[in-house]
Each structure stands twice: as structure tokens, then as C-alpha cells.
Amino acid sequence: MRVTKTNNMARQLRIATTAAAASLLAAAAHAAAPGITGTSFHLDAQAAYITQPDGASIYSWGYGCASPPGGYAPTAVAGATCPDMQLPGPTLIVNQGATVTVTLTNSLPAQAGRTSMLFPGFEVTASGGVDGLLTKEAQTAGTVTYTFKADSPGTHSYYSGTQSDLQVEMGLYGAIIVVPTLSGRVATACSNSSNDRARAHDFGTGVEQDFRLASAAYDHAATCYDREYLFQLSEIDPKIHLAAEAIATCTTAGNGGASCPANMNSVATEQYHPVYFLVNGRSMPDDMDPNYASQYPHQPYNGNPHMHPGETTLLRIIGQGRWQHPLHEHGNHVRLLARDGNLLLAPNVLEGESEPRLAGPLLFTTTTTPGQAMDGIFYWTGRGLNWDVFGHGYVGDPSVCHPDANGYYTEDPTAQNYYEWCGDHNKPLEAHPFGNVGNGGPMTLPDPNIVANGAWYGGSPYLGGEATTRAVGTTPIPPSGTIANDPGGEAGFAFMWHSHNEREITTNNIFPGGMMMMMLVDPRAYLIDESK
Numbered sequence: 001m002r003v004t005k006t007n008n009m010a011r012q013l014r015i016a017t018t019a020a021a022a023s024l025l026a027a028a029a030h031a032a033a034p035g036i037t038g039t040s041f042h043l044d045a046q047a048a049y050i051t052q053p054d055g056a057s058i059y060s061w062g063y064g065c066a067s068p069p070g071g072y073a074p075t076a077v078a079g080a081t082c083p084d085m086q087l088p089g090p091t092l093i094v095n096q097g098a099t100v101t102v103t104l105t106n107s108l109p110a111q112a113g114r115t116s117m118l119f120p121g122f123e124v125t126a127s128g129g130v131d132g133l134l135t136k137e138a139q140t141a142g143t144v145t146y147t148f149k150a151d152s153p154g155t156h157s158y159y160s161g162t163q164s165d166l167q168v169e170m171g172l173y174g175a176i177i178v179v180p181t182l183s184g185r186v187a188t189a190c191s192n193s194s195n196d197r198a199r200a201h202d203f204g205t206g207v208e209q210d211f212r213l214a215s216a217a218y219d220h221a222a223t224c225y226d227r228e229y230l231f232q233l234s235e236i237d238p239k240i241h242l243a244a245e246a247i248a249t250c251t252t253a254g255n256g257g258a259s260c261p262a263n264m265n266s267v268a269t270e271q272y273h274p275v276y277f278l279v280n281g282r283s284m285p286d287d288m289d290p291n292y293a294s295q296y297p298h299q300p301y302n303g304n305p306h307m308h309p310g311e312t313t314l315l316r317i318i319g320q321g322r323w324q325h326p327l328h329e330h331g332n333h334v335r336l337l338a339r340d341g342n343l344l345l346a347p348n349v350l351e352g353e354s355e356p357r358l359a360g361p362l363l364f365t366t367t368t369t370p371g372q373a374m375d376g377i378f379y380w381t382g383r384g385l386n387w388d389v390f391g392h393g394y395v396g397d398p399s400v401c402h403p404d405a406n407g408y409y410t411e412d413p414t415a416q417n418y419y420e421w422c423g424d425h426n427k428p429l430e431a432h433p434f435g436n437v438g439n440g441g442p443m444t445l446p447d448p449n450i451v452a453n454g455a456w457y458g459g460s461p462y463l464g465g466e467a468t469t470r471a472v473g474t475t476p477i478p479p480s481g482t483i484a485n486d487p488g489g490e491a492g493f494a495f496m497w498h499s500h501n502e503r504e505i506t507t508n509n510i511f512p513g514g515m516m517m518m519m520l521v522d523p524r525a526y527l528i529d530e531s532k
């Protein structure tokens with residue numbers, strides 16, 4: 001009876017907080033690595049205003065679709081669009097081996113002069129346009145066509161090759177994902193992964209949709225993955241954008257009768273003082289709103305990773321700005337797979353094995369380098385926390401945690417404690433289900449009448465469908481129930497993924513903001529829907 005009562009209270013509290021906070025934080029928005037598909041892309045470089053969470057509207061340049069793309073991927077992502085200008089530019093999702101054609105039209109203001117696109121790592125043939133320093137360039141209202149073979153799988157960047165100190169800063173950059181051609185051996189190995197089985201029976205409550213572009217990042221059996229997210233890190237110095245805007249909108253009358261600058265050469269790109277730090281063109285908390293959210297018509301991509309325990313998550317990370325950004329993924333290290341589409345492999349094949357082993361380093365921070373792309377694998381299991389996060393002794397059979405060869409419980413993909421670290425099973429033994437050390441729980445929770453939980457603190461040391469009801473302390477108000485983490489629907493563990501240059505987790509010098517996301521580990525009881 002007590003449980004029912006507190007549940008009702010929790011629901012009332014939740015309604016109150018949700019109504020107040022709905023416009024600030026969207027609880028149901030998840031990520032994915034969305035983009036446009038095909039072999040022939042018609043892009044337009046043009047100006048538009050992007051927005052930042054401090055209310056700033058920033059004059060920027062970006063790539064958009066000059067005509068509708070061949071398609072969108074992953075197809076399950078809702079509301080996909082390709083606006084006439086977006087920042088970052090459309091993510092081009094192509095198949096390995098395809099001949100890709102990108103036709104670029106220069107619709108930038110005339111004072112911006114020429115523009116172009118570089119596709120580093122690919123052998124590009126350019127036609128049309130005029131000769132530039134690095135490639136053929138499109139003159140104002142003109143076009144240029146780039147053709148290359150997508151022979152290198154993985155994550156790549158593209159960006160302007162013309163006056164790039166200004167044009168890249170203004171937003172002319174984007175990503176290419178080359179979906180690998182998989183050998184039968186790798187495809188079989190990846191489709192039989194335990195997590196594929198888990199997805200098909202997610203906690204026995206339903207079938208989770210597959211949001212992957214492929215089942216492996218590369219044609220290597222150790223690169224299978226379960227989810228993927230693309231993060232493009234960049235920064236904005238508004239002084240540069242204001243100077244460019246002043247020239248683009250200049251009129252002789254407004255300029256006191258003096259003639260307006262004919263080009264952007266007077267825009268100073270040094271000293272460089274960025275104050276906006278972006279993940280996929282948005283700052284925290286905007287990056288947690290859905291992909292293609294209507295309030296960001298020129299910033300369609302979000303950054304809001306979710307995963308279940310034990311899932312291998314492919315991180316595609318690109319440094320798109322001028323600075324390095326030490327992206328720190330809390331919860332575990334990242335195993336680097338590849339840089340710029342080059343899989344990092346051991347030099348030799350070990351005896352009895354069919355392919356060289358992966359040789360990428362384990363990284364505490366995945367520090368971006370301007371223009372460089374990397375692929376890495378992240379997973380979270382709760383190993384080493386020293387308590388039983390699943391609280392498996394409370395529901396189900398307390399005796400079941402048979403470790404596999406790696407020490408995890410992977411016997412039954414439909415079990416709620418799937419991928420539990422068996423070394424912590426039933427630790428500590430709980431005499432009572434309350435999160436209270438005196439009662440045998442792993443920690444004493446703060447009294448919710450005295451301490452307000454933060455937006456990202458669920459208040460429960462447990463991960464699971466009953467995390468809320470189990471974490472009730474001595475005060476009969478459930479400590480769980482945050483505005484961003486509805487315990488009735490989710491009850492995950494939140495980990496901050498952010499730049500470790502701490503100034504970069506501000507928006508115009510106000511914390512929190514900037515280059516920050518909250519990664520949520522969701523219990524198996526909760527189906528992750530990346531379609532929003």
C-alpha cells in the first residue's frame with residue numbers, strides 16, 4: 001500500500017515539475033546519427049541566422065540542400081528535413097565504393113566572394129567553377145562539382161577550402177559517413193552479437209528499433225556496434241560574425257554616404273575570442289532537444305546519447321572549429337577505432353587468428369583536432385561501482401548472476417540485469433529496499449525536504465524500472481523524479497559528456513551551457529527511442 005501511495009505522490013510531483021519545465025528540457029528527445037543519403041548531392045552555401053540558448057541570433061553561413069536529397073537515414077528518425085541552410089551542413093551518408101557527386105552553388109552574399117568544398121582523405125575531381133588555392137571554387141551565384149569515390153569507410157569531415165579562417169568559422173563544414181561494405185564473416189559476427197539478441201527481446205517488453213547505419217563500423221569483427229552518435233565540435237566568436245553581417249547588410253545610406261566594402265577582407269579573424277561552444281551546431285541545453293526540432297530551423301542535429309548497459313556505442317567525433325576540444329565521456333574510457341577513416345590495427349596477424357587485432361588507444365578524453373575525424377567505441381556496465389546497481393535481489397531470482405568469460409551476466413538477454421557485473425551482485429546485501437546505509441542500502445539519500453535534487457540527479461542508486469520506489473528515504477517523498485529524467489518512464493543514470501576545457505561548458509561565459517551533453521544509461525526495462 002505504501003508503495004502505491006508514494007507512486008501517486010510521485011506522479012503528482014512529476015506533473016507539476018513537468019509542466020513548469022517542459023519548455024526548458026525535453027525529456028524524450030534522443031539522438032542518432034541522421035543525415036541525407038544518395039550518390040548525388042546538390043548543396044547550397046548561403047547565409048541564415050542560428051540561435052543560441054542565451055537568446056543570441058547569430059548571422060552564419062552554412063550548407064543546405066539546393067534540391068531535396070535522395071533520402072534520409074536512419075529512416076526511423078522523425079521529421080527529417082534538409083533546410084536551405086544548416087549548421088553543420090547536411091551529414092552525407094554514402095556507401096563504401098560509391099561514386100559521390102557534390103554540386104555546390106554559391107548563394108553567399110556577393111561580398112563573401114568565392115567558396116569551395118574540401119573532402120580530405122578522398123581523391124577528388126573538381127569540374128566547373130574557377131581555379132582556387134586548394135580546389136576549384138564557385139563564384140557568386142556560380143556552381144562547382146566535386147566527384148570522388150567513397151573508398152574509405154568511417155567518419156570524415158568536409159569544409160570550405162576558401163578563406164577558411166573566415167568561412168569555416170562562419171559555419172561552412174559538415175560530415176560524411178561512409179557505410180562500410182562488410183564481408184560475410186563480419187556481417188555474421190555482428191548480427192549474432194548478444195546485444196542484437198537483447199534488442200530483439202528488450203526486457204521482454206518489446207522490440208527496440210535499430211537506428212544503426214550498419215552493424216559494424218569497419219569490415220572488422222571487433223568493430224560491431226549497437227548504437228551510434230555523431231558529435232561535431234566547434235566554436236563561434238560572435239565578433240567575427242557581426243563584422244561579416246555588417247558588410248553583407250551594408251548600404252551606402254546606412255554607411256553615412258560612404259561606399260560599402262566590396263569584400264570580407266577587413267573582417268579580423270584574430271584575435272580569436274569564441275564564446276559559444278557547440279555540439280552539432282547547438283549549445284547545452286538546446287542540444288538535448290530532438291533532431292529536426294522546429295525551434296532550430298538551421299540547426300537540425302542534436303547531441304543526446306542514450307544506451308543500455310553493455311551496449312557498444314560507436315562515437316563519431318569531428319573537430320570542426322579552430323580549437324582543440326577535449327571531449328570527456330564520463331562513465332568509461334573510449335576505445336579509439338580509427339582516425340579519418342583509417343582503422344588502427346596491430347601490424348601483424350596473430351597465429352590462429354584471421355585478422356589483425358585493433359590497436360587504437362583507450363582514451364580518457366577524445367580530444368578533437370581541427371578537421372580530424374575519429375571513430376571510437378564506448379560502453380557502460382557499472383563494473384567497479386562496488387554495489388549492485390540492478391538491485392537484482394529485490395525482484396526476480398536473487399541467485400542468478402552467472403558470470404560469462406568476461407565476468408558479466410549475459411545468459412538471458414531478456415533479464416533486467418542483462419550485462420550485470422557479477423562481481424558486485426547482491427553487494428551490499430539489502431535488508432531493506434530503501435537507499436539508506438543504516439538499512440543495508442548502498443548509500444543514504446539526502447532528505448528531499450532539505451536538499452533539492454539537481455535536474456540530472458535521479459536520487460536513486462539503482463538502475464531499473466523500480467528504481468524510484470526502491471529509493472524512498474525516511475521522508476515519504478520519493479527523491480527521484482527530475483525534470484529531465486522521469487523515473488516513471490526512464491530512471492537512468494546520467495553522465496556528463498563535456499569539454500574538459502571547462503570554459504567551454506559555458507554559453508557566453510554563463511554556466512551551464514556550451515559543449516555539454518548528458519549521456520543516459522537507461523535500464524533494459526526502458527526502450528530507447530532515437531527517432532526524435
Ligand SMILES: [Cu+2]
Pocket residue numbers: 328330498500
Ligand atoms: Cu569530465
